[in-house]
Amino acid sequence: MVSESGGNGFSLRKLLRDDRFWKAAFQVLTLMGVCLVFAFLISNLNRNMARQSIKFGFSFLSNPANFSIGESVVEYRPQDSYAKALFVGLLNTLNLMTAGIVWATIVGITAGVASFSQNWLVHKISRAYVGVIRNTPLLLQLFFWYFAIYGLLPRPQAQLSISNLIFLNNRAVYIPWPANTSIAWASLGVLIVAGIAALIIWRWRIQVMVEKGASGKAQGMALMAIGAAALIILVFGLGWQAPQGLEGGGATGGLKLSREYAAALTGLTCYTAAFIAEIVRAGIQSVSLGQWEAARSLGLAPNVVMRLVVFPQALRVIIPPLNSEFMNLAKNTSLAFAIGFPELYSVATTTYSPTGRPVEVFLILMATYLTINLLISLGMNQLNQAVQFKER
Amino acid sequence: MRNWSFLLMALTVAVAPLSACSEPGTSTNTSADGQSSNVGGSRLQVVLNRGRLVCGVEGSIPGFSFLDESGAYSGLDVDVCKAVAAALFDDPDAIEYRRLDTTERFTALTGGEVDMLSRNTTWTITRDTSVGLEFAPTTFFDGMGMMVREDSGITELEDFEGKAICVTSGTATELNLTDQMRKLDISFEPVVYQNRDATYAAYDEGRCEGITSDKSTLISRRSTLPTPGDHVLMAVTMSKEPLGPVTINNDSAWFDVVKWVTYGLIQAEEFGITSENVDEFTTSKDPSIKRFLGVEGEGTLGADMGIPNDFMYRAITHVGNYGEIFDRNVGKDSQFKLERGLNDLWTRGGLMYAPPFR
Numbered sequence: 001m002v003s004e005s006g007g008n009g010f011s012l013r014k015l016l017r018d019d020r021f022w023k024a025a026f027q028v029l030t031l032m033g034v035c036l037v038f039a040f041l042i043s044n045l046n047r048n049m050a051r052q053s054i055k056f057g058f059s060f061l062s063n064p065a066n067f068s069i070g071e072s073v074v075e076y077r078p079q080d081s082y083a084k085a086l087f088v089g090l091l092n093t094l095n096l097m098t099a100g101i102v103w104a105t106i107v108g109i110t111a112g113v114a115s116f117s118q119n120w121l122v123h124k125i126s127r128a129y130v131g132v133i134r135n136t137p138l139l140l141q142l143f144f145w146y147f148a149i150y151g152l153l154p155r156p157q158a159q160l161s162i163s164n165l166i167f168l169n170n171r172a173v174y175i176p177w178p179a180n181t182s183i184a185w186a187s188l189g190v191l192i193v194a195g196i197a198a199l200i201i202w203r204w205r206i207q208v209m210v211e212k213g214a215s216g217k218a219q220g221m222a223l224m225a226i227g228a229a230a231l232i233i234l235v236f237g238l239g240w241q242a243p244q245g246l247e248g249g250g251a252t253g254g255l256k257l258s259r260e261y262a263a264a265l266t267g268l269t270c271y272t273a274a275f276i277a278e279i280v281r282a283g284i285q286s287v288s289l290g291q292w293e294a295a296r297s298l299g300l301a302p303n304v305v306m307r308l309v310v311f312p313q314a315l316r317v318i319i320p321p322l323n324s325e326f327m328n329l330a331k332n333t334s335l336a337f338a339i340g341f342p343e344l345y346s347v348a349t350t351t352y353s354p355t356g357r358p359v360e361v362f363l364i365l366m367a368t369y370l371t372i373n374l375l376i377s378l379g380m381n382q383l384n385q386a387v388q389f390k391e392r
Numbered sequence: 393m394r395n396w397s398f399l400l401m402a403l404t405v406a407v408a409p410l411s412a413c414s415e416p417g418t419s420t421n422t423s424a425d426g427q428s429s430n431v432g433g434s435r436l437q438v439v440l441n442r443g444r445l446v447c448g449v450e451g452s453i454p455g456f457s458f459l460d461e462s463g464a465y466s467g468l469d470v471d472v473c474k475a476v477a478a479a480l481f482d483d484p485d486a487i488e489y490r491r492l493d494t495t496e497r498f499t500a501l502t503g504g505e506v507d508m509l510s511r512n513t514t515w516t517i518t519r520d521t522s523v524g525l526e527f528a529p530t531t532f533f534d535g536m537g538m539m540v541r542e543d544s545g546i547t548e549l550e551d552f553e554g555k556a557i558c559v560t561s562g563t564a565t566e567l568n569l570t571d572q573m574r575k576l577d578i579s580f581e582p583v584v585y586q587n588r589d590a591t592y593a594a595y596d597e598g599r600c601e602g603i604t605s606d607k608s609t610l611i612s613r614r615s616t617l618p619t620p621g622d623h624v625l626m627a628v629t630m631s632k633e634p635l636g637p638v639t640i641n642n643d644s645a646w647f648d649v650v651k652w653v654t655y656g657l658i659q660a661e662e663f664g665i666t667s668e669n670v671d672e673f674t675t676s677k678d679p680s681i682k683r684f685l686g687v688e689g690e691g692t693l694g695a696d697m698g699i700p701n702d703f704m705y706r707a708i709t710h711v712g713n714y715g716e717i718f719d720r721n722v723g724k725d726s727q728f729k730l731e732r733g734l735n736d737l738w739t740r741g742g743l744m745y746a747p748p749f750r
Contacts, residue, residue: 048502051641051642052502052524052640052641052642053524053641053642054522054524060522066567066570066571067566067567067570067582068569068570068573068580068582069582070581070582070583070584071581078570078571078574079574143590147593147594147597151597151599155598170597170598170599171556171599259599260583337561337586338585338586338587338590339585339590340558340583340584340585340590340594340599342584346561346584346586349495349561349562349586350561350562350566350584353494353495353498353561353562353563354518354519354523354564354567355518355522355523356498356502356518356519356522356523356524356525357522358498358499
């Protein structure tokens with residue numbers, strides 16, 4: 001460009017007319033501005049803390065917490081440190097988040113696919129569900145589930161029992177759950193190995209069917225055998241324990257879901273699933289009509305058209321927005337505080353009140369949620385790459 | 393041409409927030425090296441300039457601070473705010489109330505959103521030191537109690553083994569409860585809510601066997617439950633809960649005003665000065681009473697703090713002395729009929745005692 005013309009020295013006029021100079025200057029100025037704003041905020045914080053004689057620091061984390069937490073995955077006692085208490089809160093958050101993501105995905109995809117159903121009722125139910133849930137605030141829904149639905153359950157003394165497998169009362173829900181024995185863990189390991197083996201055989205079957213035109217019958221038989229074995233292990237090997245209802249209410253054995261956890265999980269699942277349903281619907285609609293017609297003209301059954309032709313193509317559109325729904329769900333778990341679930345945000349507020357360390361605690365909170373969401377994003381990006389067009 | 397406008401925009405974007413934010417900073421800096429009177433950099437000056445007190449209250453505890461149907465606040469805690477506003481502006485309604493829940497109250501105060509808190513806040517050493525607060529004299533000596541259903545059969549804390557207790561987050565009670573139960577080696581299930589209304593709603597519909605809070609709060613909230621008669625307070629006091637107004641640390645000028653207005657309410661009761669007879673006392677022969685009421689030419693108790701000399705006269709005219717405030721809100725003239733007990737004057741065996749006004 002102009003400034004590169006020859007060596008007769010530096011010229012201010014030339015410089016001022018150079019587009020690249022201004023681009024660079026703009027960036028430097030922006031950077032300076034951002035730095036100034038941060039410097040101001042930090043100095044403001046320092047000044048205010050100095051005025052109140054508060055020193056910034058994280059050493060309080062090793063002090064004993066002295067408060068109890070309602071439910072915990074790991075053992076926690078009040079004499080444990082604040083760091084341990086926050087860790088307990090984090091585990092509760094992760095627990096709620098993981099279960100929420102799994103259930104929201106299942107319910108969301110089902111509701112999304114159901115909106116294409118030929119069945120009038122199924123179609124309408126799906127649309128009504130999405131319409132109602134998506135347009136009301138989540139906090140309201142959580143209160144609704146907690147007070148109006150789970151609150152209506154009878155007292156522990158008169159608890160509901162569903163064929164002695166599930167017990168429901170207004171304190172907790174008890175469901176059957178695998179026993180914590182070595183046999184159960186071994187069975188779980190076998191199931192995982194079987195799953196991997198089945199996946200490999202599945203791919204092999206498709207490969208021989210596509211490349212060699214083989215029937216794939218042998219592999220199909222193997223898959224069915226694995227499936228049957230897995231089913232037997234699933235039912236008997238895991239040592240499922242049905243909860244035993246107690247006379248005075250409650251139950252032993254099985255898995256106890258506190259009313260707070262159950263309401264938070266139901267609320268988060270329903271809410272997020274409605275958004276996922278819309279994403280799935282949009283993804284499916286993005287597949288051109290020609291693909292449907294072509295698949296049908298090959299004589300494929302409607303469910304096969306969806307499973308093998310349309311849905312894999314829709315995934316390319318579905319995955320990126322799904323990522324942000326998962327991240328929303330991760331952040332929304334903090335609302336469970338309102339209905340008494342001791343997740344990370346709840347423990348954090350209990351921490352900063354007696355310690356007077358809101359700044360430090362909020363920094364920890366921000367860093368934690370940021371890390372969780374970056375990890376979710378990382379995972380979803382991997383998945384996204386896997387479903388993109390394979391350029392051959 | 394286009395580049396210039398870009399540059400201009402960048403500069404504006406970079407500078408605008410700075411100039412906007414730097415104002416409070418510079419004002420504190422200039423006042424730091426100010427006059428012998430330290431009123432300049434104080435919250436007191438901010439409040440006086442504003443002409444209105446911003447007071448943080450609870451808002452959902454009848455008798456202490458309660459927002460009624462007509463949108464008016466009433467209660468013992470509210471009357472303390474009113475006394476301060478009356479002392480400063482001769483107008484008990486020159487107040488902007490902020491309803492704060494237990495988890496946000498201290499950040500609202502230290503962040504400068506409110507001038508003072510008057511909302512059932514327990515005076516503890518950690519709050520006084522590491523949280524960065526300053527506690528004005530206690531206006532209500534309370535103890536932590538436990539409320540249960542009368543038909544639950546629970547009579548002592550030992551009965552809570554394996555049972556659930558509802559509690560509001562971020563309170564001293566939450567910590568005291570754990571301490572008490574640890575001492576007795578009882579394992580219980582705490583259910584912690586951020587919002588007081590949610591805590592009581594959950595208790596009422598049977599999520600918890602017991603609910604714990606300050607006894608005064610329990611008595612007051614019991615009156616809002618659908619069937620108050622079904623619930624009883626257990627005969628246990630789990631902790632000392634001295635409740636009083638709170639201001640920010642390291643601001644003596646403002647803290648002094650809140651502290652001495654509060655003491656003044658107690659002193660007025662000791663003098664026997666009420667909202668009805670205060671005018672008779674202005675002609676009293678007792679110089680200490682004249683000084684106290686700031687009668688012309690009798691001392692400069694108010695001016696020494698940077699507020700009018702007749703600050704206590706104003707406060708008493710508008711809200712009355714401590715005894716009147718107590719009786720009106722929680723005592724014999726209220727629905728709660730609480731005994732004065734510890735909250736009586738020291739001359740009658742209570743703990744209410746004001747240092748000399750001289």
